[in-house]
Amino acid sequence: MTARHEVLCSIGLPTGDAVDVVRRRFQGGSGPRVAVVAGIRGDTPEGVRVAHQVASFLAGVHDQLAGTVDVYPCVNPLAAHRGARHWPFFDQDLNRRFPGRPNGHAPDHVAWALVQDLAGIDQLIEVRGAHPAFSEVPQAQVRATDSRAAELARHGNVQVVWTRHPGPAAPSTLAWQFPETIVLEGGTGNRLSTGVGRNLAHGVLNMLAELEVLTNELLPFHWAGMTRPPAVGDTEVHRVRSGAGGLFLPEVGVWDELEPSTLLGTVVDPITGACVERIVSPSTGRVMAVREQPVIFPGTMVARVVEAALG
């Protein structure tokens, strides 16, 4: 029964300094091994906050755990240091470098080291924030084929579980390397959002209880307070794109209820302020994500709408 702070790998810098990628291990019994990974991109402080909140709780109960929880609070510390998305200097998106290379440059080496360290994991939970241009409702994303993960994710205290078919970039992501990975996301890009971090941290702990790594009695909240989210597929998630370029001025917030004609926002000419497009919801549903960085081109996604009979 241990709580250890370990260096996954140390990245030497040209000046002779070094930066460490850290793993915090909370080990109790011989039950499942679960990993919580955050900070793959440096502009996702919400995920880092969640990882620290989970670790802080586990530090107090590690001797009562039935399994092992490895928390990687920030895999891309140099990017987080400057609040940038990519690994600095190389300008590489770490979540496009997996499974990495042992003899590659720093981002490739870290990706490789992380994948090696996660070998044999029973459940991987990756915690992100939103893309910097968007606000996202707290959500879980799993691969469409991962039915066990989809069921577990419904205990993640999110508003919706999105079972996705992989896009072309999926094979180079961390989540792709480990079947049944659950990705938690929510809040506003490169910011901390009130309540979101706590809700996602509670969701991680609730899933640990569901995996029987924790007992319900240890949870710092009552399980009945957790959400009961629906699971939706790609056909129920609509990416709404602008037809015109300009400034997108949203009229809705995340998780607002929508009718087919509900105004999502307007696009205005950035010089005259004249409205050039009104963008309405394509269906009944709710706002999963809405663009908050207003400068857009024709074809820029301004909202994601989930079509479902939602409570």
Add this chain to the structure above:
Amino acid sequence: MAEVFRLDAPYRGSYRLERLSFGSGPARVAVVAGLHGNELNGVHALNLVARTLRVARLNGTVHLLPMVNTFGLEHGTKRWPFGDRDINQAFPGDPDGSPVARIAHALLAATDAEVCLDIHSGSAVLRELSQVRVPLSGREVELGRSMDLPVVWRRHGDLLEATGLVGAWRQSGRSALHIVGGRGATLDLGSARTMANGIFRLLHHLGVLSVQPDAGKTVVDTTKARVSYHYSSVGGFWVPEVRVGDRVAPGHLLGSVTEVVGGDDLETVRAERSGVVVTLRSYPVVHARELLVRVADALP
């Protein structure tokens, strides 16, 4: 010059994809440069090619698209600067998709030719001897060799991903060559002229251009098995002792990684084989495990 695609842009004039077309009849060759906004050698190479094609008699049509990522060029960025997206990962594109997906779709449609070339510079930290990268076998090897560029590099299918332009061309049945020369974020006049002359030789080989171009000379025709990769084992300040194109023998000093402050040697890098320096790091700040030099076997 014809506009083949336009995308409205806030605060400024529209994004426009421009194409220069020469000759008449079937589209034989399409050449693209500037997919990455900070890779400028291909832009100059195509403008040199255009000067000649304006006054040449051609058998068939040649399309030149010297600068795809014009907004990246203006911002000094490799990627499309709005949302930081790599256009070269957006193929085959989508006419109703994101801005880069629309550009990719339009570019694929505007380059519907028998033979297609995508011209790049090296990265912003590496200088490359002008080279054509082709698959291990097939018609593209013959076409690549016809350019008589300094390096013909036959490679496995690492450029065949359908999300990249070369892969998308090949998937649609077009012969596609990937050309790289010089360094990013700079204008390397020698590389630009070399690549332009290689394009003339390809056009002549295909019978599109009847005038005999200047001769070129291939010094390396290789696969990865005959290339030595030299990486830094420590971070520091890289001081090269060779230039791209230099011939070296085993033990030849290629450069040193030194302390940033003080300059003491941390590592010296020496050639492992006889050959030609085809890639050289030209930006001095280096991290551990970064590529410094590639040396390839020379042709006899």
